[in-house]
Amino acid sequence: MVKVWNSDLAQAAEVRMCYHMSKGSSREFMWRKAHRAILAVEKEIRQLSSGRIVNLPRIKEITAIQELEAVIRGERPIVPPEMKQAADDPPERDFARHPYLKRMQFRGGGYAILMALHLRSKEHMETARTAAAAVRQFMYKVELIHAAQPFCDVSMEGGWGSSCGWTSIRSLLAHRLVLESRGPTHREEYRLTEEGQDFVQAMLKLWPEAEGPAPPASNQPAASVDPDRSRTPRPRWLARTFHATRVTAAATPFSALKVLRPVSGPVSEVSPEALRPMCGPEPEESSCVKIEISDSEETEEPRATDAVSQGSQSTDAVLRKPAAHAALLLVDDRERLKDAEPRRFFETIAAATSAAREHLKLGDFAWVLGRSEVLGGSDYLDSELVDCLLERKRIADLVGRSAVGDHMKQLHRMEDCGLKHAFFLLEGNPNMASSCPVFDQDLHTESVYTIHGREEIDAFCAQLIIRNSKVGVLQSRDPAGTARLLKYISAWMTWKLQTQAFSHDLRTGHSLREFEKFVAQQMKDEGRLALLGGSSSSSVPGRMAELHVSRGLFVRVGRPANTEKVSWLVSDNGNRGIEHLAAELSVHENGHRSQPILTVIINAGLLLQEINAAAQRAASQAALISVAEAAAASLASQLPGSPSQRPSRRLLIVEGLHKSVQASARAPASLPLDELLPCAELVVFLMDLKFSWRCRVHDMQPAETTKSFLQVLLRLALELEVVNAPQVPQPT
DSSP: OOOOOHHHHHHHHHHHHHHHHHHTOTHHHHHHHHHHHHHTOOSOOEEOTTSOEESOOOOSOHHHHHHHHHHHTTSSOSSOGGGHHHHHSOOOOOGGGOHHHHHOOTTSHHHHHHHHHHHHHHHHHHHHHHTOSOOOSSEEHHHHHHHHGGGOSSOSSOBTTBOOGGGGHHHHHHTTSEEEEEOTTOOEEEEEOHHHHHHHHHHHHHOGGGGSOOOOOTTSOOOOOOTTOSSOOOOOOOOOEEOOOOOOOOOOGGGGOOOOOOOOSOGGGOOGGGGGGGGOSOOOOOOOOOEEEOOOOOOSOOOHHHHHHTOOSOHHHHHHSOOSEEEEEEEETTOOSBTTBTTHHHHHHHTTSOEEEEOOSSOSEEEEEEEHHHHTSSOOTTSEEEEEEEEEEEHHHHHHTGGGTHHHHHHHHHHHSSOSOEEEEEESOGGGGGGSOOTTGGGOTTOTTOOOSHHHHHHHHHHHHHTTOSEEEEEESSHHHHHHHHHHHHHHHHHHHHTTOOOGGGEEEEEHHHHHHHHHHHTTOOOOOOSTTOOOSSOOTTOEEEEEEEHHHHHHHOSOSSOTTEEEEEEOOOOOSSOOEEEEEEEEETTEEOOOEEEEEEEHHHHHHHHHHHHHHSOTTOOHHHHHHHHHHHHHHHSSSOTTTSOSEEEEEEEOHHHHHHHHTTSTTSOOHHHHHHHHHHHHHHHHHTTOOEEEEEOSSHHHHHHHHHHHHHHHHHHHOOOOSBOOOOOO
16 A cells, blocks of 8 residues: 655654754744645645655755655655654744844844834734724834834835845745735735744844834934825936937957967976966956946947858757767766756756766866767867856755855856856746755854845846956756757857857867866865955945936836935937947046946847847758857847947846747747747857857846846945046046
8 A cells, every 4th residue: 555645744844843943943944834835735645656756745945855755765764863852842932043033134124124013013002901092013014114214224115226124024924923914905914923023022132222213314304104105205306318428448358369279288287377378368357337228339240141151050950960070068967956866957958969977176067179989988088178167056056055155166266267258057036046945054144145035146146247257147947948058059069160160269278187177276275255245235435326327227217216326317319229228337436437337228029030030031941050149240239339349347138038039939930939949048148158248138027127136236336346447537
């Protein structure tokens, strides 16, 4: 008879929840959610004779899933020996050791919300005793924000150039300290739970001075709030306009690339200094963040038709065609979907493209070149390495290991490895980051690298742009999207080899063996962590950000709040080339101004138009990768500024890609859906690799996501930018 595991798994989850609660670990909440999910399963959880487990609930935390599956397979006991005491005598909650209290910031957003709800609860109890006019126990969002502001050192409402205290409500809800509900008026109502009331008492013991609010700040005047208003009033604001001149900047890092040559001598004599030419000239450090959403003239257009004329075979034919040279994808043998099926992820990739497993010292995906008979063997160490490296980061892994700074260590290794094209591949939905547990946080409660949600992920990506890092960021939705992207990158490299148009920019002239020896030497020094992620809570005094924006973007974002350190200038110039929004941001201090960061925002439908136009210009049997390269060249030629005049730091934001692909695929003159989406993803990759545009794809709520990212970028610019460039004259 097949055993039913529902009750045993519920007991296993409850035991682990009690054990981590006794330790004051944040994993308690992971097991609490798993316990609720198991109790909600109506069907029988069983293991079939084939070994397959059925009816196990879908839990976002991979660690919990793996542990429960190990219990079913008999690899882990239901009650481990170290947890037996917690199972026999469930501990009471010690709120002084609550994991949220350990990382809570005094006079931060969470602290302020709890204090406001605590005072409301006291008022409710006092009116109940004195039979006075009853005070509601709950608070609406508008009045809660207003009541919490005197207890918070930052603005409770989000705005340009400032952090937002209200975002802490998500953590309070996740830790069951605050309850959110909707009343008859269908408005959000917030109140303290019983655990929240006990938590506040522990918080007041930790900070006794918290009983009285600080006087309101000068920029937060005390005013009465109408609880029936659903939104706070926002006064209208009119900015002056000007005729912006075209922004000029130093040549891009791609304008002075070196032709790489192999290092002479045996491998044992190769020194780290000999491998330095692999990275070409070091980009100039820029201390300014300049985001300009403005339009400028286009010059020196790349010829889009040249790329199409170089290939006339399908993508799959490129991958199957015997060739003197080919690009082979190497997958790190530690990459997997889950521990129980370590080879499944590689098999998914190998089904899409030519790949091999290798124990890589750096990165999860790399490519090597060589003759087909060499690549068909098992020794890839002596093959030439391609100057492109990817480090896969699932959102759950990025959050879970952030407390110990794993992502920062990998960032430094990638920056120091000598390659010019290294990328983090973020896999998954960043909006789910707030629901992922952070491991080892108890040992690193003060870590500035810990990631708790999407805002921290955006801050990490924004700092790479601000510091002009060699490492870029790619995105995929799931493992299938990762395999699809790797397939078409491999196909593009092989196609370039077959057409004898492989760029010297991607040739390292060094074997994988030489590269890994150099990486091993670099990994000996693991003592330093970058300043990335450790930004201060406020901008540097005496700094001013100057933001040039096109009118279209200014209309979209509306009146920004809390921008006393930001000078806004709106351009009336009409769009030239492809329709877009653009901005340019710079930071100036003591008569000096930083180099600019150019940001361009386009709708994904315009990118798809370039793809379909390139497909129509090409031959009927043209490879999809040749169409993608032609579309990327055409798109780059229509973005603001000529290549010689664009800033070295520039960002391209593509909004609504998947939705636009589904809509465009229905058109009669469009590529089919199974070709249009991978072609668009390859175009985004080539815009970074070939044309030096750092790219981001905003799919879900693109307008709000773009606005939020620009807010983070502006705030970090004021905090982190190094200003050392001479001030340039103001445009007239």
